[in-house]
Amino acid sequence: xxxxxxxxxxxxxxxxxxxxxxxxxxxxxxxxxxxxxxxxxxxxxxxxxxxxxxxxxxxxxxxxxxxxxxxxxxxxxxxxxxxxxxxxxxxxxxxxxxxxxxxxxxxxxxxxxxxxxxxxxxxxxxxxxxxxxxxxxxxxxxxxxxxxxxxxxxxxxxxxxxxxxxxxxxxxxxxxxxxxxxxxxxxxxxxxxxxxxxxxxxxxxxxxxxxxxxxxxxxxxxxxxxxxxxxxxxxxxxxxxxxxxxxxxxxxxxxxxxxxxxxxxxxxxxxxxxxxxxxxxxxxxxxxxxxxxxxxxxxxxxxx
Numbered sequence: 001x002x003x004x005x006x007x008x009x010x011x012x013x014x015x016x017x018x019x020x021x022x023x024x025x026x027x028x029x030x031x032x033x034x035x036x037x038x039x040x041x042x043x044x045x046x047x048x049x050x051x052x053x054x055x056x057x058x059x060x061x062x063x064x065x066x067x068x069x070x071x072x073x074x075x076x077x078x079x080x081x082x083x084x085x086x087x088x089x090x091x092x093x094x095x096x097x098x099x100x101x102x103x104x105x106x107x108x109x110x111x112x113x114x115x116x117x118x119x120x121x122x123x124x125x126x127x128x129x130x131x132x133x134x135x136x137x138x139x140x141x142x143x144x145x146x147x148x149x150x151x152x153x154x155x156x157x158x159x160x161x162x163x164x165x166x167x168x169x170x171x172x173x174x175x176x177x178x179x180x181x182x183x184x185x186x187x188x189x190x191x192x193x194x195x196x197x198x199x200x201x202x203x204x205x206x207x208x209x210x211x212x213x214x215x216x217x218x219x220x221x222x223x224x225x226x227x228x229x230x231x232x233x234x235x236x237x238x239x240x241x242x243x244x245x246x247x248x249x250x251x252x253x254x255x256x257x258x259x260x261x262x263x264x265x266x267x268x269x270x271x272x273x274x275x276x277x278x279x280x281x282x283x284x285x286x287x288x289x290x291x292x293x294x295x296x297x298x299x300x301x302x303x304x
Contacts, residue, residue, distance in 0.1 A: 010036035012085075012110075014043060015052055015117040019084035023063035041204055046116045048254055049261040051082035051144070055254075057219075068139040069122060069129065072265060073146075074242070074283055078108070079129060080265030081120040083139065090120070096136055103132050116267045148259040149288050152295035155253075160223040161209070161216040168208055168215070174199040179229040182249060182276045196228040222253040226296040236278075236301040237289040244284040244292065247276040256292045260284055 010033075017032050018024070033040040044062065047053040051070070053062050068083035081093075090110070097107050104125060110118030124132055133140040141147075153159065168174070175184040177196040184198065194212050198205040198221070207224035209216040218224040226234065236245040244260055246252055246268070252260060260281040261267060268279035286302075293300035 009112070009118065010038040011043065011046075011113070011115070011117045014038055015047065015085050016087055018047075018053060018062065019064050019086040019089075021064075022084070023061060026060040026062065029062055042115065045254070045257070046267055049257040050116060050265070050267065051258065051262060052084070052117065066139050067137060068141055069133050069136075070144045070262060070265065071126065071129065071142045072263070072283065073143055074285070075121075075264075076123070077125065078121045078123050080262075081122065081138070082262070082265065085117070085120075093120075093122075093136060100135060103135060104128050105132050111266075113267050114269070119265055121265070145259045145261075145263040145284075145288055148255060148262070149291040149295075152255060152259065152291060154294070155223050155227060155296055157216055157227060160220060160227070160253075161218050164215040164217055166215070167210070168197070168199050168206075172199045175205075177225065177228070177249075179225075179232050182247065184249075196224055220253055222251050222257075223296070225250040226298045230297050231299070233299045233301050235289070235293050235296075235298060236273075236303055237284070237286060238280075238303050239286065240304055241280075242283055242285065243271070244281040244289045245271050245273060245278045246281065247278045249276060252292070253296075256295060259288065260292060263288060 014033055014036050029044060030040040033043050044053065044055060048055055051065065051068065053064055055062050064084040066083050067081065067085065067089065069079040070082050071079045093107055096103070097105065105128065106123040108121040108123060110120055112118050130140050174197050175186050177198065178185050194210050197208045197210070199208060205221065207218040207221035209224060209228050234247055234250045238245065251257070263281065264283035266282060268281045271278040271280035289300060
């Protein structure tokens with residue numbers, strides 16, 4: 001990959017590259033992302049939340065699902081284009097828009113995002129969407145956010161954590177999460193206390209919980225804060241704005257993040273609010289927010 005293309009839109013070029021590859025290794029993803037001056041870890045999380053890639057961390061591989069049109073409720077009849085976006089995909093959509101009046105659709109965008117590929121929206125009548133998808137080579141899906149939310153399993157220690165008989169090594173740098181102050185604190189001295197700890201890892205920090213008797217390791221670390229502190233209110237919902245607010249320190253696990261993201265087809269934006277720094281997921285229904293909170297066993301604060 002030539003570094004010259006990085007001057008365009010790094011995230012969009014990365015999506016085109018991944019789409020052309022169809023699948024590849026984590027090492028290949030990292031190499032491509034760094035050539036484009038894109039941070040690999042945050043990019044793969046955002047691409048996965050948007051439905052552009054699937055990741056198998058047990059094999060350290062990624063793949064791109066086929067180009068998909070996902071209908072968005074409460075969006076004035078729009079679908080968001082997700083999945084793969086290979087070279088020439090957008091020009092072909094524009095040609096189809098100009099040549100096929102019978103399909104009756106209007107292509108909106110691309111709309112840039114701060115830390116992700118551009119958003120493509122198509123305004124189309126719901127009855128005409130299947131015909132459009134057939135002509136454009138798109139997979140048709142209705143309200144993927146709700147479909148994902150309905151199948152979210154309830155997270156428990158037994159389903160999302162691994163009980164270990166030995167503690168992590170004391171010489172690995174680590175920080176303890178203070179739920180009362182909503183911050184990380186560097187441990188002093190040797191040994192560890194009860195609580196939730198984040199140890200430096202190969203790809204990113206690893207979450208370990210010591211409950212006084214056993215150590216629990218969370219392969220998907222985003223579950224750790226919610227299960228370690230089930231009485232803490234991390235999530236808030238703004239009824240009027242239809243926003244789900246999530247603190248930066250307690251990011252949603254991948255499936256919950258995808259459900260919340262695909263409610264709008266857009267990555268969350270920094271929220272203006274009191275309390276900890278948070279991200280706001282847009283166009284989220286109250287039912288969707290409640291399903292996300294219930295899957296994590298965490299309270300949901302309702303705001304006006």
